[in-house]
Amino acid sequence: MTKTLITLLLGVIYSWPAISMAQEVxxxxxxxxxxxxxxxxxxxxxxxxxxxxxxxxxxxxxxxxxxxxxxxxxxxxxxxxxxxxxxxxxxxxxxxxxxxxxxxxxxxxxxxxxxxQQLGEVEVIAKKQRISLTDNGFSYSFKNDKTLLAENLLYAMKKVPLVSVSGDGTLSVKGGSNYVIYLNGKPYTLANSNPKEVLQSIPASSIEKVEVITNPDLRYGMSEGGSILNIITLKNQPNNYRIILNAGGNTHPAENAGVNILFTKDKLSASFGYSFNNTQLDHVPSSSYTETFLNETDKTVTTQEWETDGNITNHLIKGLLEYNIDTLNSVYADANFMLQRINMNTIYNNNYQTPSNPYYHSNVFDKINQHDGAREINLSYRNLYPHKKRERLLLTYRYAFNPDNKKNNVTERSFTDSENKDCYNEYIHKANTKGGLTEHTVQADYTIPLNKHTLSIGAKDIYRRSTSSPLYYEWNPETGTWIEGNKYAQNEIDKFKQKQNIWAAYLSYQLRLNQFSFSAGARIENTYNKIEYSNEKENEYSYHTFDWIPRLFLSYTLSQYSSLSLSYSSLIKRASIWQMNPYQQQVDEFSVEYGNPDIRSEKINQMNLSYYYFSNSVTFATWLDYSNTDNAIVKYPSQQNEKTIAYTYDNLGSYNKITGFIYISYSPTEALSFNINGRVGKTYMKSTRLDFKQHATHYSLNLSGDWNLKHDWTIGAQWGIFQQEPEMQIAYNKFQKYSCYVQKRMLDNKLNIRLNINSPFRNEKYREAVQHVQNSNFSRQTRFGIVARSVMIDLSYSFGSGKTSAKRKVIINNDDLLQNTGVR
The missing domain is CATH 2.60.40.10 (Immunoglobulins)
Structure with missing residues (x-):
């Protein structure tokens, strides 16, 4: 100890002249x-x-x-x-x-x-700045883009750099689906699970701006290679209100409607909304072809064709309240509720051939009824520093519940005589599941600004409880009653429970020196997991894990228009209840799916290099992402027997991905704009356990153009080609999309009518999405029907009084779990 003190003292003495010179300067x-x-x-x-x-x-x-x-x-x-x-x-x-x-x-x-500038009788006004750089990304101002006032938020998002919206309403960021949507700084789980339906129900006129956070800090949490879309809403001036109505439909067929009410009374701001969406499944075709290799010369062949009918109905209710106690203190609350009803009927026609039995045919009638209700509540208290009104303290609480309640009724008819179609064996069975995921989260964040320096500290506690109670029955034709049991080999588990508690704390430091910005931080997490079975106590177990999650970020602002940044971070991804639940879901003899309670969380390391340039006419962005994980959670297929292919999850191997992106937007005039959004990447997968190696290229390219005509007419078109990223032993085909639209704004931008046509030159209603599964024991090709040609119409109307302004709220994000929590 003495030796250490002497060394420190000598260091101070020898460095004193340099310190003195620096102080003189x-x-x-x-x-x-x-x-x-x-x-x-x-x-x-x-x-x-x-x-x-x-x-x-x-x-x-x-x-x-x-x-x-x-x-x-x-x-x-x-x-x-x-x-x-x-x-x-x-x-x-x-x-x-x-x-x-x-x-x-x-x-x-x-x-x-x-x-x-005044030029005679003509007033020329400079175009308001819409894009602004921020420390961890950029923002796009909706209030400065008058062309968006009558749009719904889904289609208005196409104006946001790095964001693409296809003609059928599919949202992508940086050319993919790896993004998280926030609302006023909190994770918007309702929109993350149903982005098209939810964003379509929100008028763009109620939005102040959208922040694209490409380098989330430790408060937000991080997702692999992904971004955060933070939607900042408007709130009215005192004693004003706004009512927004929307409705739409398409030939899919589907229909939607909604109402949003925003008002402010003195220090209280509030908004309430209700939306309805119904999507019908109209004879959606799918098929599969499977070969199972028995030896070098013999194989079995299974062909399946099926059609699905039914509908998916969602009722969404949401409310938001904010009360400003004074200029430095405010409280915030929001609540989201969703009632979902799914009714689907699927008819399968199966043929199975073996070397010894060239004919086996079966029909399966599968009926699914699912009645779910999800809920999410957020509460927060915020305190600001008196000087400059910067945030000092933020206390938040979040409650979320996602149920998992299903009823599955199946009738199987098997034929072994190709000559007699009236002779068959019938087996009727059903499975009911009841359970869900409950989550409670509390978080505290404290910020200490020190001139050029900023220090942020925080702590979070997450408590999760997952349950699943499967019940199996089969029909006894002799007694005409249901009896417990199932002919398929199910795990004998009466009830599955998982308890998870995560304690986390973070420390982050930021330095801003002229054009340079540097931040470094780390989060530590201690996780406790316990697995319980009501009738298999001997298989219960629990474990602790400790993780250290660093983050480094460096950016250089070249000008008010451009910046260059480099970042490194790591993150933890934990398995969902559905990935861990050992309950076997099996409809027929040919496929089964079940979870794995022994899955461990995966840790991902990622790096990003990016460059951004923005002006009012040109936007250019390019970036390079690299990520690596050595214990990836993978859904993989295996052969259970000659007929059945089993799908489950495990920590199987390593993933290495490198992806490059480019985004270009050009607006030669205020009325005309063109966009190019492209991505290309390479994924390397390896599993020692499966003795498997795979590498594949994935890419996407999206081109679009919009033209604002006279008398508030707008026309536009879009084309894209996509090659989905592969999974372990699974690959996908590429496909193309194209669409065009025409839009008319009326009544001083209060009423908007939009007509959109997807794939107008296709003759078929459905296109095919093809999945290829291949390993040493079998191969399977599955073709899924996806809507191709459709015509959509959307209407929105808003009225009210007063102008609008906005204020940002920051709540809680839990993105470590491989599923969304809250209103789904």
Whole structure:
């Protein structure tokens, strides 16, 4: 201990001259601070340009970009005269003349006004800035894009950089489906499970902006290679309201309708909404062809064809309340409820051939009834610092429940005589499952700003409880009653329970120095898992795991229009209840699926290099992602017997993925825009246990164009080609999509009518999505029917009083689980 103290003392003594010299240099400079504010709405303007010109020769000696809260800092020489120039696209440039002395100078709020020029009787107004860079991504301002006022949020999202929306309403980010949707800073689980239906029910006129968070910090949590779409809603000025109605339908067939009400009374802001969506399944065709290799020369062949009818109905109810206690304290609450009803009827025609028995035919009639209700509640308290109104403390609580209740009734008829179709064996059985996932989360976040430095600390506790109670019955034709049992070999488990408790804490540090921004942090997690069986106590077990999750991020702001960033992070992904539940779900003799309670969580390491450039006419972004995991949770097929293929989950091997992306948007005029969104990647998979190696290329390319015509008409078209990323022993075919639309805005943008046609030149109603499964024992090719040609119409109408503004709320995200929790 003494030796260590002596070493430290000597280090201080020898470094003192260098420290003294640095202090002397610092003593020759003073700090000039201020904040850049929009004069119309008193909101900060992040990433404007702030320059210091040494007078009188006007030499630029310092330049910086404000933080996203609008504040900036310049270090200038003492006893000198400067002109401080503040500029931003679409705003009038402001000049502040100062003379430095020995004390710091605070320019306080610098108000920028919109730039307009009078040319005779024609007023030319500069286009408002819509895209702004942030510390961990960028944002797109809906309120500055008047063409979106009458759109629904789903189709308005296509204006957001890196986001694509196909003609059938499929949303993708960075060319894929790996993204998480937030609403006012909290995970929007309702939209994550049903993005098309939920976003379609929200009018774009109720949205202030959408933030694309490409480098989530430790508070948000992280998803592999993914991004966060944070939707920031508007709230009315005091004592005003807005009502928004929407309805739509298509030839799929499907129909939807909804109403949203937003109002503010003094310090209280609220919104309530209800939406209805019904999707019908109309003779959806599918088929499969399976070969099982018995030896080098013999094999069995199974062919299956099936059609599905039915409907899926969703009723969504959501509410949001925010109360501003004073200028520094506020409370927030939201609640989301979903009632879902699924009715599906599927008829299978199966043929099975072996070397010894060339004919075996069966018909299966499968009826599924599912009545679910999910709920989610979020509560939070926020406290701000008096100076600059930055967040200091955030306390949050989240409750979510996702049920798993199904009824499956099956009638099987097997034929062994090809000559006599009236002679068959009939077997009737059913399976009922009852259970679900309950989740409670509490989180505390505290931020300490220290001039150029920011320190963030936080803690979180997640408690989860999963249950599943399967019941099996078969029909006794002699007594005409249901009796317990099933002819298939089911696991003898009466009730499965999983308890999980996660304690986590994080520490994050950020330094912003002129154009440079650096952050580093780590989160530690202690996880307790317990598996219980009501009738197999000897198989119960529990275990603890401890994980350390680092994050590093470095960015350089080249200008107010562009930035370059590099990041590294790791994350934990835990198995869902459905992946762990050993209950076997088997409809017929040819396939079975069950979970694996012995799955462990997977840890993923990922790196990202990205470059962004934004202006009002051109947007360009490119980035490179790499990720690796050595204990990936994989759904894989295996041969259970000559007839049956089994699907289950396990930690099977390693995944290495490298993916490149590019996004280009060009608007030569305010009325015309073109977009290119592309992705190409390579995935390497390896499993020692399965003695398996696989690598494959996956890609996507999406091209779109929009033209705003006179009299509030808009037309557009889109084309895309996609090759889905492979899985272990599973590959997919590529496919193309194309669509066109026409839109009309009326009644001062209050009413919007949109007609969209998907695949107008296809003759068939359904296209095929093909899945290929291949290993050393068998091969299977499955063709799924997906709607191809369809015509859709959407209408929205809004009315009310007052203008709008917005405020962001940040709640809780749990994205470690391989399933969404909350309202589904």
């Amino acid at each position: 610092d003593n020759l400079k003073i700090e000039v601070t201020g904040s850049v504010i929009d004069s119309l709405n008193n909101e900060p303007i992040p990433y404007a340009s702030v320059s210091a010109l040494l007078m009188p020769n006007q030499t630029c000696i310092a330049r910086t970009v404000p933080h996203r809260n609008g504040t900036f800092l310049l270090e200038l020489n003492k006893d000198s005269q400067y002109a401080i120039i503040i500029s931003c696209i679409g705003m009038k440039t402001v000049t502040k003349n100062i003379k430095t002395g020995t004390s710091p100078i605070n320019l306080h709020h610098i108000m920028l006004e919109e730039d307009s």
